[in-house]
Amino acid sequence: GAVVSQHPSRVICKSGTSVKIECRSLDFQATTMFWYRQFPKQSLMLMATSNEGSKATYEQGVEKDKFLINHASLTLSTLTVTSAHPEDSSFYICSANPIVGQPQHFGDGTRLSIL
Amino acid sequence: QKEVEQDPGPLSVPEGAIVSLNCTYSNSAFQYFMWYRQYSRKGPELLMYTYSSGNKEDGRFTAQVDKSSKYISLFIRDSQPSDSATYLCAMSYNTNAGKSTFGDGTTLTVKP
Numbered sequence: 001g002a003v004v005s006q007h008p009s010r011v012i013c014k015s016g017t018s019v020k021i022e023c024r025s026l027d028f029q030a031t032t033m034f035w036y037r038q039f040p041k042q043s044l045m046l047m048a049t050s051n052e053g054s055k056a057t058y059e060q061g062v063e064k065d066k067f068l069i070n071h072a073s074l075t076l077s078t079l080t081v082t083s084a085h086p087e088d089s090s091f092y093i094c095s096a097n098p099i100v101g102q103p104q105h106f107g108d109g110t111r112l113s114i115l
Numbered sequence: 116q117k118e119v120e121q122d123p124g125p126l127s128v129p130e131g132a133i134v135s136l137n138c139t140y141s142n143s144a145f146q147y148f149m150w151y152r153q154y155s156r157k158g159p160e161l162l163m164y165t166y167s168s169g170n171k172e173d174g175r176f177t178a179q180v181d182k183s184s185k186y187i188s189l190f191i192r193d194s195q196p197s198d199s200a201t202y203l204c205a206m207s208y209n210t211n212a213g214k215s216t217f218g219d220g221t222t223l224t225v226k227p
Contacts, residue, residue: 095158106159111156
């Protein structure tokens, strides 16, 4: 069964809206979670590493003020796309490691469409 | 040059065929090697992972890693229409196996 849950699965909203995406670890605690972005027919690009109780670490070229990450508990990380515009439309996916030393497990992703 | 290069495909095979999916990489520091399967509009699902060189088998799937050649493969035996998906290779450096670097994916279609 799924070990990482992501919500919502689909968002359609107007330009200028802020959108929050939740990523939850199920039955395990995750001090670190990862946020990826995937464009059609392209691979996953890491946006940021979400750290419980501290600031997220952003990859080069990712705007911190645009993509706000909060990891307030050991089972929940949120990504907020602020003042979203059509170019922010994409597939956003989170991941976490259920077992230290083993690979990441991914959520089912959130398809964001900005009109 | 990308750190991880994956055969782009797409790949179309008849049901029952053996499928070979491949990736090459340039960074010798990678220690963990993963294969994910991604169905349309879904997140990647971990299929197999290996640490360092060698083979690993799980049912119809076999993963091979050749660190000397910086080359990894995933073989699917007796392919089924349900195997139709995009397959992503991924690699990482550390024991936490986080912050992976992904290939661009190969889309596989298995025709009944």
